[in-house]
Amino acid sequence: MNPHDAQSSLDDIRRLQDKTRDEYIRQGFALPYVLASAAGLFIWFTSVDLERPWSTVANVVGIILFVAAGIVQAHRTAVRRKPAVPDVVLFAGWFVGLMIAFGLFRIIGFVLFDLPASGFVSQGTFAAAGMAATYVATVPLIRRAIRAILRQETGRV
Amino acid sequence: MDPLFDEFLHVPARLSLVALLAPADWVDFGFLRDTLETSDSALSKQISALANAGYTEVRKGQESRTRRTFVRLTPDGRRAFERHAAALERIVAASRTQAGGSA
Numbered sequence: 421m422n423p424h425d426a427q428s429s430l431d432d433i434r435r436l437q438d439k440t441r442d443e444y445i446r447q448g449f450a451l452p453y454v455l456a457s458a459a460g461l462f463i464w465f466t467s468v469d470l471e472r473p474w475s476t477v478a479n480v481v482g483i484i485l486f487v488a489a490g491i492v493q494a495h496r497t498a499v500r501r502k503p504a505v506p507d508v509v510l511f512a513g514w515f516v517g518l519m520i521a522f523g524l525f526r527i528i529g530f531v532l533f534d535l536p537a538s539g540f541v542s543q544g545t546f547a548a549a550g551m552a553a554t555y556v557a558t559v560p561l562i563r564r565a566i567r568a569i570l571r572q573e574t575g576r577v
Numbered sequence: 578m579d580p581l582f583d584e585f586l587h588v589p590a591r592l593s594l595v596a597l598l599a600p601a602d603w604v605d606f607g608f609l610r611d612t613l614e615t616s617d618s619a620l621s622k623q624i625s626a627l628a629n630a631g632y633t634e635v636r637k638g639q640e641s642r643t644r645r646t647f648v649r650l651t652p653d654g655r656r657a658f659e660r661h662a663a664a665l666e667r668i669v670a671a672s673r674t675q676a677g678g679s680a
Contacts, residue, residue, distance in 0.1 A: 421582065423672030426665040429592065433662060436596035439612050444601060498605035500647070570600055 441570045444499040449563050453493040454556060460486030462552040465522055469537060469544030506569045514562055518551050525550030581664035583657055585630060590615070590623050595632065595658045598650045603636065606646035624648055632657055 464482025467475045494500070503511075529535040529546035536542050586592055593613055598604050610620050627633040632654030636647045650658065 421587075421665075421668055423669050426668040426672075429587070430662065430665050430669065432589075432593065433596040433665075436593055436612070437600050440597050440600045440604065443608060443612075498608035499601045500603040501601045573600065 440499055441567060444497070444501060444570065445563050445566055447497040447499065448493065448566070449559050450493070453489050454559055456489035457486055458552040458555050460484075460489060461518070461555055462548045465548035465551055466540075466545050468548075469539065469542040471538065504569070504573065506572075507566070510562065510565050510569070514558065517558070518555055521554040522547045522551040579664040579667050581660040581667075583661040583664070586632075586657055586661045590619070591627060592661075594620070594623050594627065595650065595654065598633070598648060599655065599658055601649070603647040603649045606648060609648065627654065630654075 460482050462482070463478050464486060467478035467482060469475075470478055525547035526543045528550070529543040530537075533546065535546055537544075586595060590613070594609060597609055597612060606617075606620070606624075610617060613620065624633055624635060628635060631651060634649050634651050636649075638645055638647070
C-alpha cells in the first residue's frame with residue numbers, strides 16, 4: 421500500500437463518518453420535532469400560573485408533547501446512538517439554562533410589562549413563551565456541541 | 578506492510594460501509610444504501626461478508642407499517658476498524674517522516 425492510497429482511504433473514511441454524524445444531527449434536530457418540543461415546553465411551563473384544573477391539564481399535555489416528540493424522533497431516525505456522559509451533561513446544562521431563562525423572562529414580564537402573577541396572560545405565560553423561543557434559538561449551539569462530541573468519540577480516525 | 582493492516586477490511590465497499598457504521602450504534606439499511614449509492618443486493622452481500630467475519634450484526638424490525646433493517650459494528654468490528662485506520666495513519670506518517678528526512 422503506498423502512502424497516497426492510504427491517505428486517500430483515510431480521507432474517504434472521514435468523509436463517510438461525517439455523513440453519518442450529519443444524518444444523526446439532521447434528524448435529531450429536525451424542525452418539526454424542535455417545534456413540537458418547543459410547543460410542549462411552552463404548554464408545560466404556562467401551567468405554573470394557571471388555576472386548577474387548567475394547570476394540571478397544561479402540565480400533563482405539555483410534558484406528554486415534549487416527551488412524545490423525543491420518542492417519535494428517536495424511533496424514526498436512521499442513525500441511532502446511545503447517549504454518552506457528555507450528551508447527558510450537555511442536555512442537563514441546556515435544561516438548567518432554559519429554567520434560568522424562564523426565571524429571567526418572568527422578572528422581565530413583571531418589571532417591564534407589569535404582568536399579573538396568575539391567569540392566562542401572566543408572567544408565567546410570558547416566561548414560557550420566552551423559554552420556548554430560547555429553546556429554538558439555542559438549537560444551533562446544541563447541534564454544534566453534539567457534532568464536537570461525536571467527533572471526539574471517533575476522533576482518532 | 579503494517580501488521581495492523583486488514584486486507585479483508587480494506588476492500589473499498591467494506592471499508593466505506595464500516596466507516597459509515599463507526600460513529601453510530603445502529604444504522605438504517607436504507608441510509609447505508611443511499612449514501613453508498615449501491616443496490617440492496619450489493620449492500621446485503623457486503624454486510625453478510627462482514628457478519629461472517631464477526632464484524633457486523635443485523636437487526637430486523639417492524640416499525641409502523643414498514644419493515645426496517647438496522648446494522649451495527651460488533652465490538653470486534655469496531656476494534657478491527659480502529660486498528661486498520663491506525664495502520665493507514667502509520668503508513669502516511671512514515672512517508673512524511675521519510676520525506677522530511679530526505680529534504
